[in-house]
Amino acid sequence: MDSPYLLFLGDVPDQLSAKTAEGVVRWRPERVLGQNRMEGCGADLGVADISIPHAAAKGAKTMIVGVANSGGVLPGHWSRSIVEAMELGMDVASGLHMRLADQPEIAEAAARTGRKLYDVRHPTRQFPTGKGTRRTGKRLLTVGTDCSVGKMFTTLALEKEMRKRDFKADFRATGQTGILITGEGVSIDAVVADFISGAVEWLSPDNDPDHWDLIEGQGSLFHPSFAGVSLGLLHGAQADVLIMCHEPTRPHMRGIPGRALPSIQTCIDANLQAARLTNSAVQCIGIAVNTSGLDPAAARDYLAATEETHGLPCVDPARDGVARLVDRLS
Amino acid sequence: MDSPYLLFLGDVPDQLSAKTAEGVVRWRPERVLGQNRMEGCGADLGVADISIPHAAAKGAKTMIVGVANSGGVLPGHWSRSIVEAMELGMDVASGLHMRLADQPEIAEAAARTGRKLYDVRHPTRQFPTGKGTRRTGKRLLTVGTDCSVGKMFTTLALEKEMRKRDFKADFRATGQTGILITGEGVSIDAVVADFISGAVEWLSPDNDPDHWDLIEGQGSLFHPSFAGVSLGLLHGAQADVLIMCHEPTRPHMRGIPGRALPSIQTCIDANLQAARLTNSAVQCIGIAVNTSGLDPAAARDYLAATEETHGLPCVDPARDGVARLVDRLS
Known part of the structure; x- marks a missing residue:
C-alpha cells in the first residue's frame, strides 16, 4: 500500500470503532495526511480534518477505511x-470482513479508474505449504495466554525500540489491523488451513544474519477457537525468541464465558515445547502485560510479582516501554 | 451425495491413481454399480465395467471421479x-484440486441440467468458530505420528467392527477421500484457518449418550506443514478416546526429507496434553500400525514389541482388524 494515507472514518x-485508524496514527504518523469524517462521526484521531479532494491534491496515495464495526459490513452510504x-487517484484499503468490491458501485469504479482495492482480511495470493526448513536471520514472535492481550502492540513497540538502537528489525503483520498500520503482511487466520505455516514462512523469508523479523502473534494455544492458527504460526515463524503477552484482569478466554485463562507458566511451557519442532534453540525472554485494567500501584505490584515468579523481565509496553525486553536481544 | 455410484476412472x-475409487469399493461396496474406464486406463477396481448410459438406466445417482493425479488437474478430455x-441425470463428485465447474462445458451442463457438482476438496458452507463447549455423545479421533499413516483406514475399520457389534457408530470424514467414500464430511484442511475447530464441532454435533462419532484425523502435531490443522481438529473433536496411528518404515516426515518422525510415546503425550483443553478425560486406548512395509514375521515382532513398550493394544487394522481396539470401548 502506497503512502501517504487518508484515514476514512x-x-x-x-472512538472504539476507529481503533485501526488510531493504530496507524500511533505507529505510522509520518504516513498520515489527515482524517476524513462524515457528519455524525463520533471518533476523532487528533489529526487534521481534510476533504477527499484536498487530500488528493496533497498527494494522498491510499485511503484507508480505518474502522471496525460489528459484523464487518461496509455501510452503503x-x-x-x-x-x-x-x-481522484487513490487506492482504497479496508480491514472489514465484507469486501470493498462486493459493493457493485465500488467494483465498477475500481475497474473504471484502474485503482487498487486492498481487502486486507482476505489473502489473495497462493502460498506453498510450510516445510520447517531453517531460514537465515533472527525471528521473534509474540505469543499470548489469550486473544487480544497486546501482541500487536508489543511487537510494534519492539520494532520502534530496536530501530532506535540501530537493530535491523521489521514488524511482520499477521492480522488486518497490523497490515493496515504497516501497509503489508498476511491476515493469517484467513488463509486456507493447509497453508498456515507456509504463509508465515513466506512472510518471513531468509534475511541477513543480524536481521530481526518481529512477527505478530495471533490467538493462543489455549483458545479452543483459534489454537490451530496459533500453532501453525508458531511453527512457520520458527522463532528464536518468544515474548509471552498477558492481560491479568480478563475473567475468561475471549468469547468463551466460563473458560479460564491458562497460567503464564503453562502457556510459556506449551509454546516452547511446540516451537522446538522448527527451532530447537527457541527461548522465552520476557513477558509483556497489558495492565490497562489495573491502577498504577496494582500494575507495578503485578509486574514485580510476575517478574519474580518467572525470572524474566516483565513490562507493560504501553506504560513502561519495551527497553528491558530489547536489552535481552543481540 | 446420493447413491448408487458410478466410479469414473x-x-x-x-492402480495407485485410482486409490479413492478403490476406497469406495472397499468400504461402501453396496453403493457401487460399477466402474467406467476410458481407453488406455491402467487401473481396475475389480467391479463391473459399465457404460454411462447403462449406469443411468440402472439408476446411478452420482458419478464419482475417483482418481488422484499429480497437480489435481481435471484432464480436458x-x-x-x-x-x-x-x-443422463447423475450428479458428479470429485476430490481433485481443480473444481469441476472450472471447465466451462461442465459448468454450462450443470446449469442446463440442474445436476449438482460436488467438489469435496472445497468446503462451500460457512462455519462458526469453535467454542469448546462439551457436546453429548462419545467421540473417538485417530491421530498420527505423520500424514498418510492409516488414520482414515483405521477409522473406517473401527466403524465396521463397531457396527457389527451393534454400537451406534458413525465415521466422520475430514478429507476428500473419506468424503467420497462415505458421501459426506468436511475437507478440514481446506477450511479457512479461523474455523478449523468450528468445522469439526459442526461435523460432530450433540448426539445420543451411547453414540460414537469416529472422527478421521489429519496430519500430525509434529508435521511442520500441517500441525495447525491437526491441533484445531483435536480441539474441535473433543475426543474421549484417541487411537495413535503409525507407519514404522517411513524414513522421514512425509514430504520433508531429513525430518525424523517423533516417537510414538512423544506423539501420544503431546496429543493427550493438547486434547485436554476441550476434554480433560481424554485417553489413548490403542495403537494402529500400518505394517505393509514389513514382512509378516517382522510385522508380528514390531506389533508385539510396541504393545509391550506402551502397554496398549497394538494392531495392524489391515492384517489383524481392529477388534482388540473395539474391546476397549463401551
Missing part, C-alpha cells in the same frame, strides 16, 4: 466517498 | 463423459 459512532477517492 | 495410468453423466 465514515460516521462510526464512537460510504460508497460515494470511496468512489470519489478512487476517481 | 478416466484414463489414469496406474474427461469433460465429455462428465457432461454425458449429467445429461
